[in-house]
Amino acid sequence: MTTIVVAEDDKLISNSLCEALKTAGYNPVPAYDGEEAVAKCKEAVPNLVLLDIMMPKLDGISVLWELKANPSTANLPVIVLTNIGDVETISKIVEAGAVDYLLKSDQSVDDIIQKVKDVLARNVRLA
Amino acid sequence: MILNILLIIDFVMLAVVLIGYIFTSMRERKFLRQEANQSLELQQKVYQAQVLKEINDRIGYSLDTAKIIDIITSSLGSLLDYDTVSYMLLHDDGSVLFKCHVERTVNHEFIRQVKDKMLQSFAAILDSDVRPQKLDESITGNILNDSLNVSVASFFNLPVVISGRLVGMINVASAAKGRYGEEQASILYTITNQAATAVSKLQTVLENEKGKLSAVIYSLTDGVIMVDTANRLMVYNPAVKTMLGVSGERALSMFDIVDGLAGKVDIRTKMEQAAAEDKPILINEVYLKDKALELTVSPVKISTGERLGVSVLFHDVTTEKTLEKTRQEFTAMMVHELRAPLTAVRWSSESLLKNMAAAAAGVDTAKVKDTAVTIETASNNMLELVNDLLDVAKIEAGKFELNMQMYDLVEVVKDQVKAFTPQAEAKHLALNVAAPDKFMVKFDRVRISQVMGNLISNAIKYTDSGEITVNVAADADKKAETVGVKDSGIGVSHEDLGQLFSKFKQLQSGDRSRKGTGLGLVVSKGIIEAHNGKIWAESAGENLGTTFYFSLPIA
Numbered sequence: 149m150t151t152i153v154v155a156e157d158d159k160l161i162s163n164s165l166c167e168a169l170k171t172a173g174y175n176p177v178p179a180y181d182g183e184e185a186v187a188k189c190k191e192a193v194p195n196l197v198l199l200d201i202m203m204p205k206l207d208g209i210s211v212l213w214e215l216k217a218n219p220s221t222a223n224l225p226v227i228v229l230t231n232i233g234d235v236e237t238i239s240k241i242v243e244a245g246a247v248d249y250l251l252k253s254d255q256s257v258d259d260i261i262q263k264v265k266d267v268l269a270r271n272v273r274l275a
Numbered sequence: 276m277i278l279n280i281l282l283i284i285d286f287v288m289l290a291v292v293l294i295g296y297i298f299t300s301m302r303e304r305k306f307l308r309q310e311a312n313q314s315l316e317l318q319q320k321v322y323q324a325q326v327l328k329e330i331n332d333r334i335g336y337s338l339d340t341a342k343i344i345d346i347i348t349s350s351l352g353s354l355l356d357y358d359t360v361s362y363m364l365l366h367d368d369g370s371v372l373f374k375c376h377v378e379r380t381v382n383h384e385f386i387r388q389v390k391d392k393m394l395q396s397f398a399a400i401l402d403s404d405v406r407p408q409k410l411d412e413s414i415t416g417n418i419l420n421d422s423l424n425v426s427v428a429s430f431f432n433l434p435v436v437i438s439g440r441l442v443g444m445i446n447v448a449s450a451a452k453g454r455y456g457e458e459q460a461s462i463l464y465t466i467t468n469q470a471a472t473a474v475s476k477l478q479t480v481l482e483n484e485k486g487k488l489s490a491v492i493y494s495l496t497d498g499v500i501m502v503d504t505a506n507r508l509m510v511y512n513p514a515v516k517t518m519l520g521v522s523g524e525r526a527l528s529m530f531d532i533v534d535g536l537a538g539k540v541d542i543r544t545k546m547e548q549a550a551a552e553d554k555p556i557l558i559n560e561v562y563l564k565d566k567a568l569e570l571t572v573s574p575v576k577i578s579t580g581e582r583l584g585v586s587v588l589f590h591d592v593t594t595e596k597t598l599e600k601t602r603q604e605f606t607a608m609m610v611h612e613l614r615a616p617l618t619a620v621r622w623s624s625e626s627l628l629k630n631m632a633a634a635a636a637g638v639d640t641a642k643v644k645d646t647a648v649t650i651e652t653a654s655n656n657m658l659e660l661v662n663d664l665l666d667v668a669k670i671e672a673g674k675f676e677l678n679m680q681m682y683d684l685v686e687v688v689k690d691q692v693k694a695f696t697p698q699a700e701a702k703h704l705a706l707n708v709a710a711p712d713k714f715m716v717k718f719d720r721v722r723i724s725q726v727m728g729n730l731i732s733n734a735i736k737y738t739d740s741g742e743i744t745v746n747v748a749a750d751a752d753k754k755a756e757t758v759g760v761k762d763s764g765i766g767v768s769h770e771d772l773g774q775l776f777s778k779f780k781q782l783q784s785g786d787r788s789r790k791g792t793g794l795g796l797v798v799s800k801g802i803i804e805a806h807n808g809k810i811w812a813e814s815a816g817e818n819l820g821t822t823f824y825f826s827l828p829i830a
Contacts, residue, residue: 160619160653167626167646231614253614257625 149175150268151194155185155211156229157203161252165198165229168257174264182206186214189221196268198260199246201230201237209237212244225267229260323462326350340364340442341372343470344435348376348445354462356454357447358425359385359416362435363393364443371407377416381425381450386414388427389448396432396444429454433463438475498589500532501575502546504582508532518563518589532587535563545572546585560596567596612660612792616653623649663794670801677719677805684756684827685710687720688747691727698735699743706731710747716756716827722802723827726810729795730760730823737821738764750826755808757826767814767821775812776800799825 152169154176156162166176177192179185181204189197197215201208208228215221228241228249241249247267250260329350344362351360361375373393375386397405430448434441445467447455492499498515502508508529516527519535536542539561549556555573562568571588623646630643669675692708699706727745734743741763749756767775776796803810803825810825 158615158619160649160656161615161622163645163649164619164622164626167642167649168622168629170642171626171629231611231618252618257622257629 149173150196151175151177151192152264153177153179153185153188153192153194153197155179155182155188155197155203155208156200157181158200161200164257165260168261169264172261172264180204182208182211185211186221189215189224190218193220194224195271196264197224197226198264199226199228201228201232201241209240209244212241212246216245225271227263227267229255323354323465326354326466340435340437340474341374343474344443344445345374347466347470348374350466351447351463352378354466355447355459356449358449359389359446361389361393361446361448362443363390363397363446365397365405365441369407370409370411371405372411373413375412375414375416377414377419379450380417380420380423382421382423383419384421385425385427385448385450386419389430389446392427392430392448393432393444393446396434397441400434400441425450428452431455431460431463433460433467435467435471437471438478497591499586500527500589501584501586502529503584504550506543506546509584510586515589518566518568518591520564536561539563540570542570542572542587545570546587548572550574550582550585565593566591567593608792609660609664613657616657616660619653620650620657623647623653660792660794663792663798666798666801667794670798670805675801675805677722679717679719679806681715681717682720682723684714684716684718684723684758685712685747687724688727688745688758691724691731692745694728695731695735698732702735702738703740704735704738705742706735707742707744708747709744714747714749714756716829718806718827719802723806726799726802726825727758727760729799730825733795733823734760734762734764734821738762741820749829753829755826755828757824759822759824761820761822763820765821766817766819767812768817769814772812772814776810803827 150173152174154162154165154169156165156178157180159180162178162180166178169176177188177194179188183205185197185199185203186206188194199208199211203211206214208230212226212228215224215226225247226245228246229252230237230241230249231252233251238249248263250263255263341364344364348360348362351357358379358381359375359377361373363374364372366372373390375389377386394405394407427448428450429452430446433445433447435443435445445463447459447463449455492510492512495512496514498518499510499512500508500515501510506529508527511527515532516522519527519531521527521531521535533542540558545556545558549572553574555571558570558572560567561570569590569592571590573586573588575583575586577583627643627646627650630639630646666675688710689708692706696706731743731745743760743762746759746761747756775793776799800810806827808825808827810823812821812823814821
């Protein structure tokens with residue numbers, strides 16, 4: 149089963165996202181802060197990460213760098229899901245190696261699921 | 276004999292009557308003569324007064340000495356008899372203006388003599404020779420005829436002194452001898468003196484006004500400079516020196532200004548542009564040192580339209596800019612805070628609908644319930660946020676109404692502690708109460724519950740381990756009841772303590788991970804103050820825990 153780490157500190161958003169992923173046939177693994185996200189990525193060996201930026205303990209950008217620094221997670225595709233849409237943050241996200249970023253409030257669950265499917269398919273092809 | 280005596284008596288009586296008559300008529304004649312003299316004098320005075328009034332009217336509020344003397348000399352014809360009337364004005368730059376009106380034809384020599392006599396008089400008064408570097412001469416009136424054999428036979432000079440300073444001289448000259456006595460001189464003296472006094476007064480008024488204006492400019496917090504048409508710095512105030520970083524007694528120069536603004540604004544070009552276009556130019560956001568300035572470059576003109584130069588106003592908009600930035604940050608934060616629950620609602624309802632569509636396969640009721648709970652919680656969060664915003668608006672508008680009754684404060688506190696116990700337990704925090712059994716105070720139950728809820732939920736949010744203790748006690752003077760909510764959380768730095776209860780402040784701290792608008796504390800402050808109570812926070816510092824207190828007055 150395709151495992152997806154959902155790094156999101158807002159429990160409500162995490163819940164609704166996990167629900168949707170389950171319904172779409174994925175195996176979501178929630179992480180509620182940055183440190184937990186890094187740990188879950190090592191532990192659960194996911195196929196993809198959905199990552200929030202504003203999180204306690206370790207913010208999303210730092211999580212991206214941590215993942216990059218570790219060989220076992222360096223090639224993990226990460227989609228950033230955030231509500232911070234300023235150019236500065238976006239350029240940081242891209243620089244830190246996220247494959248894509250989505251503005252939470254602009255997206256429907258279907259959009260996110262579609263994006264997950266696309267990224268996974270692309271990754272499979274690349275692999 | 277008797278007849279003789281009678282005749283003598285008769286004669287004497289006649290003589291007495293006659294003498295009496297002569298005496299009376301002499302007295303009458305003398306009286307009549309006096310009266311005639313007086314009426315002539317009166318007539319003359321009235322006439323002088325009229326001329327003076329006319330002169331005054333024509334001078335108006337002018338301070339132009341040449342114009343004033345021109346008016347005086349051109350009015351003299353009706354009062355004095357002369358061949359020429361002239362005036363000389365000494366200018367600051369050493370030049371001399373000579374103007375002569377020829378009433379009756381004279382020759383060039385006559386004019387030269389008049390000039391000489393005036394210069395001599397100047398020299399006598401000033402006790403030094405007046406050798407004009409430049410003499411502007413203007414002769415008006417009748418033509419000059421050098422074939423005439425005339426010279427100045429009688430004349431008088433009248434110095435014009437304004438505000439204690441000799442500014443000019445008026446000369447009246449005639450080819451006839453003995454034309455001018457004291458009387459004629461005194462007429463001209465009266466007129467000139469009164470005009471000079473009026474001008475002196477006007478100058479004093481203007482000096483005073485100028486003094487006031489200077490004081491205003493000096494004390495302005497905005498910087499002001501003014502340059503003349505040759506780009507020379509005429510006016511500046513201390514504020515502009517401070518803004519440009521020019522310290523001490525050193526005078527400000529145009530170089531300081533151009534140099535200080537270099538790389539930000541080409542002030543010279545802007546000044547030229549303002550003068551050329553004859554309208555003010557606004558320059559936004561000029562950053563000088565740590566200040567944000569707004570510059571207004573305006574052409575300066577007097578009422579007649581004559582251009583005096585250009586002024587530049589340096590208005591400090593740092594506070595406005597900071598406020599604007601905080602407001603923007605606050606709005607961004609509010610949008611973020613509202614978007615989070617909205618996103619949760621949207622995604623959850625989408626999932627729900629999907630489940631329903633696939634209902635043929637049987638609805639997973641547990642899943643539907645979970646989703647519905649998410650939607651409910653998100654909606655509640657959002658409602659709470661919107662309510663907080665509305666409360667803040669009410670507090671700011673001063674439209675906060677309370678329903679004051681006698682209640683047991685301890686009961687209200689315990690109710691809230693009970694309500695938050697599950698949340699505290701979820702974070703493994705102990706939530707304790709130390710309070711007497713009962714304490715009756717007058718307050719709005721709903722609002723004080725709201726404050727308690729805000730303080731306890733904050734304590735839970737900002738504490739990762741340890742305990743939270745709620746304490747209720749009467750003050751030592753029994754005048755107020757104080758509630759304290761003490762946590763062992765992240766604490767507050769000394770500088771931030773005072774700002775905790777102000778709007779727009781929450782996310783200023785570096786830790787953005789603990790979400791929250793900070794509006795809860797703003798609302799709590801509004802509620803407590805509406806109760807005439809006090810709310811404050813104490814903390815030993817960062818990571819040393821915080822205690823929030825509020826006190827309600829007893830009775």
